[in-house]
Amino acid sequence: MRELEFYVCNGGKYPYVPHREELGKTRFITTPSKYYDDLRGQQIIEDYIEDTVFAERLGYDGAIVIEQHGGPNSLVGQSITIAATLIARTSRMRIGTVGALLNSYLSPIRFAEEIATLDILSRGRYFGGLPMGIGGNYHSLGVMNPTYARERFREAHDMVMAAFKADEPFKWDGKFFQSEYVNLWPKPIQKPCPEMWVPASGSKDSLTFAANNGYTYVAVLVPWPILLKNCQNFKQSVIDAGQEFDPRRIAATAYVHVAETDKQARREAEGHLMSVFQNSLGSPFHDSFPPGHVTPQSLRGMAAGGGYRSVDLATLRFEDGLESGQFIVGSSDTVAERIEEITTQMDAGRLFMFTDSWTMPSWMTRKNMTLFAEEVMPRFRKRDGKPLWDKDETGYAANTRSEYGARVGEAPAVATADIQEVGRVDITTSHIPELCKPIK
Amino acid sequence: MYLHGAGLTRRWLPFHEALSQSVDLIAPEHPGYGDTPFPEWLDNFADMVIHYAELLDELGLEKVHLVGHSFGGWIAAEFASFYPERLASLQLIAPAGLKGAFRHDIFRQTGEEIVARLFNGHEDKFPDYLDEGDQVEAIVHNYVESITLARLAWQPRHDTKLERRLARVKAPTQIILAEEDNVIDNAVAARYADLIDGAKVVTITSPDVPTSHLPFVQAPEKLAEMISTFASRSKE
Numbered sequence: 001m002r003e004l005e006f007y008v009c010n011g012g013k014y015p016y017v018p019h020r021e022e023l024g025k026t027r028f029i030t031t032p033s034k035y036y037d038d039l040r041g042q043q044i045i046e047d048y049i050e051d052t053v054f055a056e057r058l059g060y061d062g063a064i065v066i067e068q069h070g071g072p073n074s075l076v077g078q079s080i081t082i083a084a085t086l087i088a089r090t091s092r093m094r095i096g097t098v099g100a101l102l103n104s105y106l107s108p109i110r111f112a113e114e115i116a117t118l119d120i121l122s123r124g125r126y127f128g129g130l131p132m133g134i135g136g137n138y139h140s141l142g143v144m145n146p147t148y149a150r151e152r153f154r155e156a157h158d159m160v161m162a163a164f165k166a167d168e169p170f171k172w173d174g175k176f177f178q179s180e181y182v183n184l185w186p187k188p189i190q191k192p193c194p195e196m197w198v199p200a201s202g203s204k205d206s207l208t209f210a211a212n213n214g215y216t217y218v219a220v221l222v223p224w225p226i227l228l229k230n231c232q233n234f235k236q237s238v239i240d241a242g243q244e245f246d247p248r249r250i251a252a253t254a255y256v257h258v259a260e261t262d263k264q265a266r267r268e269a270e271g272h273l274m275s276v277f278q279n280s281l282g283s284p285f286h287d288s289f290p291p292g293h294v295t296p297q298s299l300r301g302m303a304a305g306g307g308y309r310s311v312d313l314a315t316l317r318f319e320d321g322l323e324s325g326q327f328i329v330g331s332s333d334t335v336a337e338r339i340e341e342i343t344t345q346m347d348a349g350r351l352f353m354f355t356d357s358w359t360m361p362s363w364m365t366r367k368n369m370t371l372f373a374e375e376v377m378p379r380f381r382k383r384d385g386k387p388l389w390d391k392d393e394t395g396y397a398a399n400t401r402s403e404y405g406a407r408v409g410e411a412p413a414v415a416t417a418d419i420q421e422v423g424r425v426d427i428t429t430s431h432i433p434e435l436c437k438p439i440k
Numbered sequence: 441m442y443l444h445g446a447g448l449t450r451r452w453l454p455f456h457e458a459l460s461q462s463v464d465l466i467a468p469e470h471p472g473y474g475d476t477p478f479p480e481w482l483d484n485f486a487d488m489v490i491h492y493a494e495l496l497d498e499l500g501l502e503k504v505h506l507v508g509h510s511f512g513g514w515i516a517a518e519f520a521s522f523y524p525e526r527l528a529s530l531q532l533i534a535p536a537g538l539k540g541a542f543r544h545d546i547f548r549q550t551g552e553e554i555v556a557r558l559f560n561g562h563e564d565k566f567p568d569y570l571d572e573g574d575q576v577e578a579i580v581h582n583y584v585e586s587i588t589l590a591r592l593a594w595q596p597r598h599d600t601k602l603e604r605r606l607a608r609v610k611a612p613t614q615i616i617l618a619e620e621d622n623v624i625d626n627a628v629a630a631r632y633a634d635l636i637d638g639a640k641v642v643t644i645t646s647p648d649v650p651t652s653h654l655p656f657v658q659a660p661e662k663l664a665e666m667i668s669t670f671a672s673r674s675k676e
Binding site for chain 2 (some may be wrong): 025029139142145146147148284285286287289290291292294296299300303304
């Protein structure tokens with residue numbers, strides 16, 4: 001098996017809104033906040049925090065907070081704020097943000113200050129992200145003209161990096177930002193700055209940007225063959241930039257759900273995953289792609305079919321998600337095999353995994369996270385199932401669930417009980433209809 | 441000089457033909473529209489206005505009768521406020537530019553919604569205007585044109601300075617409204633007449649299908665005649 005790092009990313013979505021077909025085009029950007037319920041909202045945010053903190057105990061290498069705005073897709077979309085809380089509530093696991101949106105700042109230096117502060121608060125466990133922002137953000141945030149998205153983003157990035165590297169105040173005279181005195185205090189612990197992850201749908205330009213700057217490419221939302229081509233292009237760009245390629249430079253993303261059997265996993269996940277397609281990702285063209293959000297060349301590819309989001313995601317079936325690798329759902333064996341297959345083809349060294357399918361209740365999310373940590377993660381780890389942050393010698397007790405899974409071995413006896421009309425069953429699996437059979 | 445709206449570029453319409461029968465018609469495509477490439481320097485209306493001042497210089501024209509439709513009406517109004525001395529007359533057809541002019545979010549419309557709002561449900565009577573040729577190329581082309589529009593009009597969707605500056609316009613001015621405009625709010629467009637001294641408001645009508653946001657579709661000859669008549673009277 002390959003060696004992989006595992007990063008949990010939960011959705012924290014507020015699901016109590018009408019189906020997209022009833023809301024029409026307003027869903028992504030203007031879903032009325034009358035559907036927001038204080039009590040439910042509070043619970044979703046607190047569950048999100050607790051479940052993510054729980055990931056450390058299970059032995060995940062890290063957790064990621066993504067950025068979302070202007071709708072029910074996530075109540076924890078202020079990635080910087082949420083990361084500060086997660087950092088305070090954990091001590092060893094890495095905490096990253098794929099946010100904030102550089103283009104949402106009037107001064108990119110504010111972003112640099114936040115990154116530096118998170119890095120200090122976490123004592124160097126933090127990593128950042130540089131997303132361009134989905135189309136809907138440009139409609140709703142109100143500070144960004146999408147026709148300048150790429151150009152302004154790049155200038156903001158250059159300004160932030162210059163600030164991280166400078167030891168003296170300097171002047172910035174750009175097209176979008178001007179400042180007589182750029183002077184970053186405090187400075188990040190990791191030099192010159194924390195690792196950066198860049199989500200990219202696959203434009204050559206974005207891949208080269210991530211490659212040249214030494215960033216991690218987060219492979220998002222594209223059909224499988226195109227994704228593989230993107231990975232190859234990214235690898236090539238890394239090599240062309242004179243760097244050695246490390247698989248950890250590619251993070252595969254997937255909705256991952258493990259249960260006792262393939263059938264049970266599907267029973268648990270299908271509704272939530274179909275909601276992702278229908279209610280979360282699918283959106284009309286004009287919302288996904290405000291003017292200038294894609295290049296005319298990319299659009300031509302999409303319009304001709306086969307390109308990035310040439311199909312309305314809302315029309316996809318469960319099997320389509322499995323086939324494209326967006327959904328990895330099944331027993332621990334099925335899930336491990338699929339992860340091995342996908343990450344090998346992509347040559348990815350990291351898995352960025354949604355473990356709550358955005359809308360699962362906390363108890364189901366935790367069940368999934370726990371089974372995954374115990375039964376799947378150890379297969380992709382060398383050191384007794386330890387996450388990268390666990391440098392301790394192996395002791396009599398396991399530090400994490402993943403280490404437990406790696407070391408535990410077969411039980412001395414099967415835990416059993418007699419059930420009416422079935423007989424003596426293995427009580428660890430007898431709640432699953434297809435496993436509820438008499439043992440020999 | 442006739443400044444087109446945000447679409448229907450790259451074609452000589454019956455309206456152009458009718459208008460050119462009675463006047464010397466200059467009908468340029470805006471930078472970033474039709475076959476005219478989007479220039480890197482184009483950031484705002486001032487750039488667009490200077491572009492048209494340079495075009496007139498190039499053509500050796502000191503003054504013109506300026507006509508603009510919709511987004512082109514906005515550009516014409518901006519031009520008029522920057523260069524009032526270069527106008528023999530000004531005519532704005534269903535013009536954008538003032539606060540609240542757009543009745544819908546112009547950047548959140550499906551193709552079907554756009555057609556419905558432009559033709560008021562009578563699109564089947566005007567198939568020639570809807571034939572855009574190759575589907576893929578049409579999608580890309582319309583997207584490229586929307587980038588030009590967004591560059592100038594993403595936010596705000598009006599010019600906060602225009603109201604004050606329009607007082608500079610002294611040339612005879614006419615605001616032409618459609619009977620049933622589902623794109624521009626007629627009441628807002630009519631406000632141009634309050635802001636420009638002596639300007640008048642007229643409505644272009646059509647006996648068969650009431651005029652829409654594209655009155656040159658329903659009443660090409662009548663609109664052309666209305667425009668040329670106003671221009672020729674303004675010479676005196």
